[in-house]
Amino acid sequence: MKTDRQVVVTGIGAVSPLGMDVESLWQGLLDGKSGIDTIKAFDPSGFTCKLAGEVGEFNIRKHVPKSFRKSTKLMCRDIELSVLAANEAFASSGIVTKATDPENTTVDPTRMAINFGANVICCNLEEIAPSIAKSSVDGKFDVKKWGTDGLETLTPLWLLKYLPNMLACHVGIIHDIRGPSNSITCGEAGAHIAIAEAAQVIARDDADVALAGGGESKVNALMMLRQRLNERATTENNDNPETACRPFDADAKGSVFGEGAGMLVLEEKGYAEKRGAKILAELVGFGESNNINNAFNRLEPGAKGTQFAIEMALEDAGITTDQIDLVIPHGTGIPQDDIAEATAIRNALGDATDSAIVLPTKSMLSNTSAAAGALDIIAAIKAMQTSTIPAAKNCENKAAGCKLNISQSKQQKEIRYALCISYTYGGQTAAVVVKNNY
Amino acid sequence: MKERVVITGMGLVCPMGNDVASVWQGILAGKNGVANTTVFDASTFPTKFGAEVKDYDVRNFTKNPALHENASRGTTFAVGATAQACKQAGIEIDTDSPSDGIDRRKMGVYLGAGEGSVDNVNFFNAVANAWDDENNEMDWGKWADVAFSNMDASYELEQEPQMTGGHLALLTGARGPSRSCLTACAASTQAIGEAAMMIRSGQADIMISGGAHSMIHPLGVSGFSRLTALSRRNDSPETASRPFTASRDGFVLGEGGAIVILESLTSAQKRGAKILAEISGFGSSNDAFRVTDMHEEARGAVQAMKAALKDADVGIDGIDYISTHGTSTSENDSIETLAIKTVFKEHAKDTPASSPKSMFGHLIGATGCAELITCVMAIRDNILPQTMNLNDPDPELDLDFIPNKPRKAEVNTVMSESFGFGGQNNVLIIKRFE
Numbered sequence: 092m093k094t095d096r097q098v099v100v101t102g103i104g105a106v107s108p109l110g111m112d113v114e115s116l117w118q119g120l121l122d123g124k125s126g127i128d129t130i131k132a133f134d135p136s137g138f139t140c141k142l143a144g145e146v147g148e149f150n151i152r153k154h155v156p157k158s159f160r161k162s163t164k165l166m167c168r169d170i171e172l173s174v175l176a177a178n179e180a181f182a183s184s185g186i187v188t189k190a191t192d193p194e195n196t197t198v199d200p201t202r203m204a205i206n207f208g209a210n211v212i213c214c215n216l217e218e219i220a221p222s223i224a225k226s227s228v229d230g231k232f233d234v235k236k237w238g239t240d241g242l243e244t245l246t247p248l249w250l251l252k253y254l255p256n257m258l259a260c261h262v263g264i265i266h267d268i269r270g271p272s273n274s275i276t277c278g279e280a281g282a283h284i285a286i287a288e289a290a291q292v293i294a295r296d297d298a299d300v301a302l303a304g305g306g307e308s309k310v311n312a313l314m315m316l317r318q319r320l321n322e323r324a325t326t327e328n329n330d331n332p333e334t335a336c337r338p339f340d341a342d343a344k345g346s347v348f349g350e351g352a353g354m355l356v357l358e359e360k361g362y363a364e365k366r367g368a369k370i371l372a373e374l375v376g377f378g379e380s381n382n383i384n385n386a387f388n389r390l391e392p393g394a395k396g397t398q399f400a401i402e403m404a405l406e407d408a409g410i411t412t413d414q415i416d417l418v419i420p421h422g423t424g425i426p427q428d429d430i431a432e433a434t435a436i437r438n439a440l441g442d443a444t445d446s447a448i449v450l451p452t453k454s455m456l457s458n459t460s461a462a463a464g465a466l467d468i469i470a471a472i473k474a475m476q477t478s479t480i481p482a483a484k485n486c487e488n489k490a491a492g493c494k495l496n497i498s499q500s501k502q503q504k505e506i507r508y509a510l511c512i513s514y515t516y517g518g519q520t521a522a523v524v525v526k527n528n529y
Numbered sequence: 530m531k532e533r534v535v536i537t538g539m540g541l542v543c544p545m546g547n548d549v550a551s552v553w554q555g556i557l558a559g560k561n562g563v564a565n566t567t568v569f570d571a572s573t574f575p576t577k578f579g580a581e582v583k584d585y586d587v588r589n590f591t592k593n594p595a596l597h598e599n600a601s602r603g604t605t606f607a608v609g610a611t612a613q614a615c616k617q618a619g620i621e622i623d624t625d626s627p628s629d630g631i632d633r634r635k636m637g638v639y640l641g642a643g644e645g646s647v648d649n650v651n652f653f654n655a656v657a658n659a660w661d662d663e664n665n666e667m668d669w670g671k672w673a674d675v676a677f678s679n680m681d682a683s684y685e686l687e688q689e690p691q692m693t694g695g696h697l698a699l700l701t702g703a704r705g706p707s708r709s710c711l712t713a714c715a716a717s718t719q720a721i722g723e724a725a726m727m728i729r730s731g732q733a734d735i736m737i738s739g740g741a742h743s744m745i746h747p748l749g750v751s752g753f754s755r756l757t758a759l760s761r762r763n764d765s766p767e768t769a770s771r772p773f774t775a776s777r778d779g780f781v782l783g784e785g786g787a788i789v790i791l792e793s794l795t796s797a798q799k800r801g802a803k804i805l806a807e808i809s810g811f812g813s814s815n816d817a818f819r820v821t822d823m824h825e826e827a828r829g830a831v832q833a834m835k836a837a838l839k840d841a842d843v844g845i846d847g848i849d850y851i852s853t854h855g856t857s858t859s860e861n862d863s864i865e866t867l868a869i870k871t872v873f874k875e876h877a878k879d880t881p882a883s884s885p886k887s888m889f890g891h892l893i894g895a896t897g898c899a900e901l902i903t904c905v906m907a908i909r910d911n912i913l914p915q916t917m918n919l920n921d922p923d924p925e926l927d928l929d930f931i932p933n934k935p936r937k938a939e940v941n942t943v944m945s946e947s948f949g950f951g952g953q954n955n956v957l958i959i960k961r962f963e
Contacts, residue, residue, distance in 0.1 A: 094730075133669050139677075216672075220660040226657075234747050237751075248821065250756055256950075261820065264818065267817050272813070273710050273712060273719060274710055276711040277708060291726065295730065312669060312676075313676075403634075516689075518694065519707045
């Protein structure tokens with residue numbers, strides 16, 4: 092970034108279909124594990140897509156301060172996942188917030204920002220169903236009956252379970268974060284854009300510390316239906332979940348959706364150094380643009396916007412294409428989208444595309460939507476830390492038109508810079524350049 | 530060197546009219562946009578009225594309306610507002626080869642855009658069919674049967690909030706940074722503030738910014754109704770939005786689209802664009818207090834207001850007018866008044882403040898930008914818009930809320946405030962361009 096306030100990562104937290112923390116995510120990627128399985132959250136037998144990447148069970152009450160337990164009643168899944176990842180991120184940063192020790196916090200709450208990628212939370216259909224059923228005659232919903240019989244049976248704070256800013260709101264209260272707070276609703280590009288904005292808030296001196304990332308659960312009937320109706324979710328391999336999501340592979344048939352949360356603690360470099368923090372990586376370049384396509388459920392052919400975002404991120408970082416050693420693409424497993432993204436990467440990186448190793452993660456993590464970009468940056472940081480790039484999964488035969496150097500086997504390699512890419516239906520797209528600090 | 534940020538275009542689709550000029554005239558004439566709900570049958574709801582956009586047709590604004598025909602209600606409002614704003618700013622739309630000389634890679638979009646309504650027929654019917662009352666559970670097979678055969682792919686996708694920005698990119702060809710945020714009722718003020726910061730730092734030359742939202746649908750109205758946030762003054766809808774009065778009983782739910790073209794001064798001068806005003810300050814904060822309530826001492830609001838003043842380098846004696854959030858709920862109006870008193874101290878009582886929501890209702894995600902536009906008009910005409918329906922002032926709220934009639938005044942520097950559920954506080958400073 093062109094600023095005299097550089098932004099570094101000092102803490103990471105992840106809850107994903109591969110496990111409840113960063114270590115299980117990273118070990119899972121190294122072992123080529125899959126977090127994708129038959130949906131457990133609801134009975135998917137009537138669905139043509141029966142698979143998802145689900146996070147295991149946990150009791151959120153055990154993960155919040157005593158005084159906040161009552162508020163857990165207002166938390167839906169997206170919020171719970173974010174609370175867990177935020178806890179781990181702060182713990183790994185060494186920053187003491189109100190949540191861990193209210194008497195001995197080590198940070199000024201007004202100089203902390205929070206910024207999450209999130210989506211409008213899908214209401215819990217079981218919660219609202221009795222009210223809807225009560226308002227129906229012969230299976231047809233009657234809005235007048237809803238007004239008299241249904242509405243008043245809705246839980247009073249129902250709306251507050253569905254607003255996308257509630258993820259950051261709950262986490263902000265738990266850790267006492269009082270600086271700028273934003274919730275970026277840019278679908279699957281949400282986390283990268285939230286992280287970019289948080290870094291910019293630090294760069295312009297409106298905060299010294301920021302918690303940034305994303306959280307979302309797509310594992311509910313309405314969201315799954317939406318992705319299937321739009322022919323984004325695969326209907327294949329329901330009997331063989333581990334093989335279902337195949338980014339850049341010739342046999343790819345669509346994506347598999349899931350849930351998770353990824354959080355980074357960002358700090359101004361000088362601030363982090365002064366408190367003796369361990370610096371995990373530096374965020375040196377951001378680029379954002381729009382893919383423009385009137386078929387909103389598909390990426391623009393050639394993904395021009397994504398190409399522009401990559402070019403802008405490299406320019407912002409002030410590096411050349413051959414300095415990128417690792418690329419984590421968005422790679423959903425939707426064939427046309429993967430080809431378009433591969434084209435954009437090649438157009439942006441040119442000949443350097445051949446030397447940059449590409450690691451798609453959604454074959455293992457599933458498509459965690461607003462969380463995805465944060466989980467990918469965390470994977471990139473772990474790869475830098477260990478100088479190890481895991482093998483891609485389910486990409487045995489590259490699709491025609493996918494001219495990328497996909498990681499074929501686990502390998503040792505020093506990574507100078509990593510490039511993480513995301514885009515979403517709707518058009519928004521972002522690229523982030525991460526610099527190795529080891 | 531930081532870039533100065535100016536406004537070079539504005540567009541508005543709101544309950545008082547579908548362009549800036551007619552809304553502003555309506556405000557000065559003391560009209561309002563509130564009436565009985567027609568978007569759906571609300572006759573059995575506790576609140577049977579709202580502030581709806583009227584006689585709106587997206588075909589009046591774009592040559593390619595088919596591109597937006599499946600869009601959510603809010604998105605179609607945004608398309609119309611953007612078309613107006615671009616026209617004023619000299620940005621060509623609906624073309625693959627614009628001749629306006631603007632580099633599309635340096636033109637971005639930042640919206641506080643709301644979600645669309647759920648499918649009010651097929652979604653509800655699917656749920657109603659699938660609920661097994663005896664066993665208290667959903668039959669997901671049944672749900673899938675009905676839902677998969679009746680629900681529409683495009684309608685479903687268009688509900689997601691990022692889609693509005695996608696439509697604006699399609700309309701304008703914008704290839705610069707594209708963001709969308711949804712911080713409840715503060716969303717479009719936050720979008721404009723952050724977009725201004727992107728221009729300041731050189732990330733973009735032009736940002737199409739603002740908001741669009743419609744929550745006038747059964748679940749939206751029900752959600753607010755259950756929070757007891759809505760006025761229930763069914764016998765007098767047009768006087769229901771009455772901020773700062775003793776008899777206020779909630780806000781009036783509105784809808785709309787409001788867009789401003791933000792531009793670096795360098796770019797605006799290079800293009801010879803007419804400059805309408807300057808955005809000189811932005812402050813943003815989080816209450817971090819409760820999910821349900823504002824902080825009792827207005828901690829977050831005060832912090833954001835002070836930050837905005839500092840950013841604009843303006844003292845508490847330098848603000849000619851405050852465009853309040855002024856929702857007409859008991860809590861907001863009290864705490865906002867406290868915030869103004871805390872920040873402006875001895876100048877609180879002689880700094881005029883009002884709430885345009887008393888006329889066009891609460892446009893939720895779009896409201897901050899609609900109010901910013903009224904601030905720009907106030908600066909242009911040296912007229913302060915009034916708070917309508919202010920006949921029984923709450924004795925505790927004893928500031929100059931400009932009751933019932935617009936007022937001539939010298940207006941050079943203005944503060945615009947937005948606060949949202951969850952403790953979101955965003956404040957802008959707008960000034961006459963010199």
